[in-house]
Amino acid sequence: MRSTSWQTFRFATIYMISQPIAFLISPLITTSGYQGWIALLLGGLISILFLCCTVYVGRLNPDVPWVQSGEQIIGKWPHRFVLFVVLYWCVYYVSIDLESFTLFYGTTYMRETPQWFLQLIIGLVIVITARWGFVSIVYMADGLFLITILGIAIIMGLFSANADFHMSPALWTHHKMGLAFRDTLTAVSWFGEWFVFLFMVPHLKFGPKTLRNLLSASLVVMFAVSMQWMLTLFTFGPYFGSRIQYPLLELIRSSTLGGLLGNADPLLIGLWTTSMFIHDSFILYAGTKCAAELFKFQTRKAILPLLSGTAVVVALQFSRDTTHFLTDINTLSIVTFWVLVDALPVYYAVIAYVRIKFGKNFLQTSK
Numbered sequence: 391m392r393s394t395s396w397q398t399f400r401f402a403t404i405y406m407i408s409q410p411i412a413f414l415i416s417p418l419i420t421t422s423g424y425q426g427w428i429a430l431l432l433g434g435l436i437s438i439l440f441l442c443c444t445v446y447v448g449r450l451n452p453d454v455p456w457v458q459s460g461e462q463i464i465g466k467w468p469h470r471f472v473l474f475v476v477l478y479w480c481v482y483y484v485s486i487d488l489e490s491f492t493l494f495y496g497t498t499y500m501r502e503t504p505q506w507f508l509q510l511i512i513g514l515v516i517v518i519t520a521r522w523g524f525v526s527i528v529y530m531a532d533g534l535f536l537i538t539i540l541g542i543a544i545i546m547g548l549f550s551a552n553a554d555f556h557m558s559p560a561l562w563t564h565h566k567m568g569l570a571f572r573d574t575l576t577a578v579s580w581f582g583e584w585f586v587f588l589f590m591v592p593h594l595k596f597g598p599k600t601l602r603n604l605l606s607a608s609l610v611v612m613f614a615v616s617m618q619w620m621l622t623l624f625t626f627g628p629y630f631g632s633r634i635q636y637p638l639l640e641l642i643r644s645s646t647l648g649g650l651l652g653n654a655d656p657l658l659i660g661l662w663t664t665s666m667f668i669h670d671s672f673i674l675y676a677g678t679k680c681a682a683e684l685f686k687f688q689t690r691k692a693i694l695p696l697l698s699g700t701a702v703v704v705a706l707q708f709s710r711d712t713t714h715f716l717t718d719i720n721t722l723s724i725v726t727f728w729v730l731v732d733a734l735p736v737y738y739a740v741i742a743y744v745r746i747k748f749g750k751n752f753l754q755t756s757k
Contacts, residue, residue, distance in 0.1 A: 404534055405583075407665065430615065451591075485700075489712075516698060534661065
């Protein structure tokens with residue numbers, strides 16, 4: 391399968407929007423308050439840099455998977471170390487999502503259901519989705535794209551009536567640049583996951599249209615998250631808004647609308663759940679490619695149960711102390727690790743550019 395340009399845009403939008411729209415808003419309001427827009431803007435710009443480097447690296451050898459071609463850029467053993475770090479990141483990321491999703495369902499809808507049961511069921515769904523393969527994941531994102539975008543647009547348009555836009559001047563008067571720098575790293579850690587698109591090579595050709603559509607997806611995600619941040623801040627204020635764990639859900643519940651729109655949270659949760667399954671399934675898909683290259687497995691499907699099982703076990707450990715878990719995932723050390731992993735295309739792009747600049751044209755760059 392060759393992914394078309396618009397398929398890439400739709401898949402990238404669904405993949406990138408599922409996490410920040412659910413988990414970035416509340417921490418950003420907690421630490422930044424009214425200056426969160428600075429962190430979102432700077433974080434988005436840095437993520438675009440990561441995206442451009444990703445496209446550059448993807449164009450170097452478009453017919454060979456990055457897990458194989460990467461060693462020609464930085465060397466065999468440094469590349470294998472990077473693959474090991476990415477494999478660790480994939481399992482860790484899925485385990486965090488499993489625990490976060492379990493906390494949401496366990497505290498909101500299924501309070502009597504044991505957490506381990508929810509994590510096993512969610513892990514099973516994710517591994518089945520990942521087992522269907524890259525093509526099925528892309529087609530699932532295709533079907534979800536239009537409904538998700540329309541749903542977010544309609545909900546934000548309708549519930550903006552409850553927002554107090556007289557708070558707007560505070561966006562320009564409340565500035566602490568040291569704090570903005572810290573929160574910029576947080577925004578980058580959510581917006582900068584573009585390196586995973588290297589795992590789409592050779593399914594995806596990184597041409598000019600691909601860069602254009604991935605940039606469009608990045609702007610759509612930045613705009614949607616920024617609008618939700620502003621709507622949450624202007625509706626609940628910086629104090630109560632920082633204590634809301636699921637802002638979009640609370641926006642619906644706090645509205646005075648009746649009928650279908652006033653009870654739209656099941657539809658919203660269904661869309662977000664599906665997008666999260668797509669997100670984590672693709673991460674597991676990337677993890678299996680890393681493991682297959684590192685340990686020379688003949689088939690990637692045999693690795694999926696091992697990786698997903700490990701993620702479930704780690705999530706079960708997180709569930710033993712949820713307060714500690716919620717505190718740790720937002721610490722500076724974890725955020726810094728996330729940013730360093732997201733910046734992988736920058737390392738490869740710089741090394742490749744320097745080697746080509748000094749006449750060591752080790753790869754055939756696509757035109």
